[in-house]
Amino acid sequence: MNKPSSLLVITFLVLSPNFLFLLQWPVTALPLYTNSRWIVDESGQRVKLACVNWASHLEPMVAEGLSKQPLDVISKGIISMGFNCVRLTWPLFLVTNRSLASMTVRQSFQSLGLVETIAGVQVNNPSLLDLLLIQAYQVVVSNLAENNVMVILDNQISKPGWCCSNFDGNGFFGDRYFDPDLWLKGLTAIATMFNGTTNVVGMSLRNELRGPKQNTTNWYRYMQKGAETVHAANPNVLVILSGLSFDKDFTFLVKQPVNLTFTGKLVFEVHWYSFSDGKAWESGNPNQVCGSVVNNLMRNAGFLLDQGWPLFVSEFGVDQRGTNVNDNRYLNCFFGVAADLDWDWALWTLVGSYYLREGVLGMDETYGLLDYAWSQSRNSSFLQRLSTLQTPFQGPGISDVRQHKIILHPSTGLCVQRNSIEEPLSLGSCTEPEAWSYTPQNTIVLKGTYFCIQADGLGKKAKLGIICTEANSKWKAISDSKMHLSSNLCNGSTVCLDVDSNNAIVTNPCKCLSRDNRCDPGSQWFKIVNSTRTTRSTSTTARLLPLPNLYEKVRFDQLENVGAVSET
Numbered sequence: 418m419n420k421p422s423s424l425l426v427i428t429f430l431v432l433s434p435n436f437l438f439l440l441q442w443p444v445t446a447l448p449l450y451t452n453s454r455w456i457v458d459e460s461g462q463r464v465k466l467a468c469v470n471w472a473s474h475l476e477p478m479v480a481e482g483l484s485k486q487p488l489d490v491i492s493k494g495i496i497s498m499g500f501n502c503v504r505l506t507w508p509l510f511l512v513t514n515r516s517l518a519s520m521t522v523r524q525s526f527q528s529l530g531l532v533e534t535i536a537g538v539q540v541n542n543p544s545l546l547d548l549l550l551i552q553a554y555q556v557v558v559s560n561l562a563e564n565n566v567m568v569i570l571d572n573q574i575s576k577p578g579w580c581c582s583n584f585d586g587n588g589f590f591g592d593r594y595f596d597p598d599l600w601l602k603g604l605t606a607i608a609t610m611f612n613g614t615t616n617v618v619g620m621s622l623r624n625e626l627r628g629p630k631q632n633t634t635n636w637y638r639y640m641q642k643g644a645e646t647v648h649a650a651n652p653n654v655l656v657i658l659s660g661l662s663f664d665k666d667f668t669f670l671v672k673q674p675v676n677l678t679f680t681g682k683l684v685f686e687v688h689w690y691s692f693s694d695g696k697a698w699e700s701g702n703p704n705q706v707c708g709s710v711v712n713n714l715m716r717n718a719g720f721l722l723d724q725g726w727p728l729f730v731s732e733f734g735v736d737q738r739g740t741n742v743n744d745n746r747y748l749n750c751f752f753g754v755a756a757d758l759d760w761d762w763a764l765w766t767l768v769g770s771y772y773l774r775e776g777v778l779g780m781d782e783t784y785g786l787l788d789y790a791w792s793q794s795r796n797s798s799f800l801q802r803l804s805t806l807q808t809p810f811q812g813p814g815i816s817d818v819r820q821h822k823i824i825l826h827p828s829t830g831l832c833v834q835r836n837s838i839e840e841p842l843s844l845g846s847c848t849e850p851e852a853w854s855y856t857p858q859n860t861i862v863l864k865g866t867y868f869c870i871q872a873d874g875l876g877k878k879a880k881l882g883i884i885c886t887e888a889n890s891k892w893k894a895i896s897d898s899k900m901h902l903s904s905n906l907c908n909g910s911t912v913c914l915d916v917d918s919n920n921a922i923v924t925n926p927c928k929c930l931s932r933d934n935r936c937d938p939g940s941q942w943f944k945i946v947n948s949t950r951t952t953r954s955t956s957t958t959a960r961l962l963p964l965p966n967l968y969e970k971v972r973f974d975q976l977e978n979v980g981a982v983s984e985t
Contacts, residue, residue: 445567448653449618450681453725455812456655456761463812466567466729468502468763469495469786472771473557474573474580477525477534478511478550480557481768484537485791488545488557492564495767498786498800499807503566504621504731504763505558506573511551512606513599517577522546522553526772534772555610562616569657569763570607571621571731575600579775581625581663588628590635597639601646608650619655620647621686621731625663633669636661641675648679657684657729660718664688664732667718684761686731687718691747698746702932703939707750708897714754722758730755734765734784737795746937752802752827753900753944759810764803769795802830805847810948821852821864823948826916827900828939833922834953838868841878842922852952855945859891861902864952872904872912872924879914879922896930900942903927913941 446459455463473480482491495503510517520528523546526535538546545553558568574580574587575594586593590600604622611617622643626636644656658675660667664687677683691698697706721728733751735744755762769787774780781789788795805825809815824833826844833853834845852864861870862885869885870892882890888905892914895903902914904924913927929938 447567447615447618449655451655451683451727452681452813454722454727456684456727457813460814462814463809464501465759465807465809465812466502466569466761466763467500467807468504468567468569468731468761469498469500469767470504470506470571470732470763470765471557471767472506472573473554474506474508474577475771475774476529476577477522477531477772478508478517478520478577479522479525479545479553479772480505481771482787482791483542483545484534484772485541485770487541488560489564491767491791492560492566494787495561495566496564498794499804500764501565501567501807502569502618502763503561503767504569504571505554505561506571506624507554507607508577509572509575509594509600509603510577511554511603513603518549518551520550522548522550525550529773531772531778551610558611558614558617562614565616567616567618569619569621569655569731570611570617571624572600572604572607573624581627583628589626589630590639591630592628597642600639601642604643604646605650608647608654612651612653615653617654619657619684620651621657621659622647623659625688626659626661627663631661633661633673636669637673637675641677644675644677644683645679648677648682652679652682654682655684656682657686657731659686659731663693665693665717667721668716671720684727684729685718685721686729687714688732689714689730689751690733690765691735691741691743696743699743699934701934702929703746703750703937704896704898704901704929705932706746707753708899710747711750711754719758722760728758728760730760730762732763732765735799736783737785737799738783739796739799746939749827749939749942750898752806752830753825753898753942755806756810756825756827756944756946759812759946762806802828805830805832808848808950810946810950812949815949816951818852818949818951820947820949821952822855822861822945823847823850823950824853824861825944825946827942827944829916829920831920833943835863835881838881841880842870844916844920844922847950849951849953850948852948853945858885859893860885861892861945872906874906874924875910875912876925877923878917879924894945895927896938898938898942900944901927901930901938902943902945914943915941 445464449456458464561568587595590597640658647656694710735748766784767786768782769785769791770789771780794800831844832847832850834851835842854862854864867883868881869890871880871882872889873880892902892904895901912924915923915925917923929936
């Protein structure tokens, strides 16, 4: 064990133009409510939940990472990476099992043989070691509040451990570890405990209902009881309901809506990972898989948005190493859909490593935003892409700008821009995107001008022109993914928008339209998205100079009285 340094230096990647904004989110008028499909604050303005999951439900029942870094540094890192919210998990037995609930943090780690973990917490968070487990949980929530981070409390599981399987005894009401009455008592305890804690904005009643006992009759019986129980104990929180089949299925709500005594507080949550569909993304053609999976998603859960309910994608994520083909293809599709529907979401996961997971000490988390030591981001390019989804595209009170279109490139998280009429189109930041119109004649027009996007030839850069009636000015969304923007050249050949190595917008032959599973269409996927974000043309700070580097490293080397420990 190395001795700690007197100053901890942590590196996170953040948006350089938005650095101060991300470190000091505007104060939201809490509590939160629902307005049709949107989540809003007390003033009626939309609040987009851009959350990250922070696990606290495994065997130690302590928020992960506290042996690696000081709590306050982790909280500040969450804000610096652009998140405004944490989905903080908890196991039911934390408040309902007397022998577990009476443990201190130190005793919990000792019972599991985690000696080095205790030493790490002693260095980084010594004040937590001799607190009861529930007190340590409260301290984490409090520190997130001090850093202006909203919290959603998620009952991940009953018996502490890794989640989830069909046969772990935690899946559905009546399972070995899932007593409905005990669950209601636990919800009451947590809702009451955090009543008056203003940054606790929501409670997710139960994670990923599943297993052979699941049925709609008991779903309605107990989920409605749970919702009423939480609302009675704490009417200030959003009440978040999960579906069946690992939180993928709400089809039963088509015929029978939820019946509750309260309004303005109900949110539904859904989960979507690449592995939800096995290896389909890797073994199939991405266009066809994206089309099929999204159709299923909308049929099973997405319809709730059309019915006027907020839909919170409370878990999604990918292998941050960038080497998983299944994840990479799924992520391109996810980004297009997430921008189009502009839903609220929570990424799995913040966690860089676990104290103990499935019997493995110090397991590395490849889906983690942070590296094993919790000291820096695992994948800076992923954070760059994700920043586009962290602020809302539309919703009540977002801006006074009229609705327009932006053109998002999902595989980069950038938007189609133009610096001048003469210069070629290129990809740039979506922070203040270019405003476009997409006409019934399938032309893409620069908002407020007569200029439209035109295909100039095979392999050539797309251009802006004013003769918008020719075939090369018509752009249709083709393929099952609906993300290829295709046009016809004067010679009759078909091309699609593409991106070259310099991020310039070019037109190339449309690719991956067949059943070939070896082809990746990511560079040619574009999504035309409705938006009321402030645009380059309407912003008072419109850039007249070349865009700055999008990302820069920020060092928290001004923090005093903190130390780091490396575990060997």
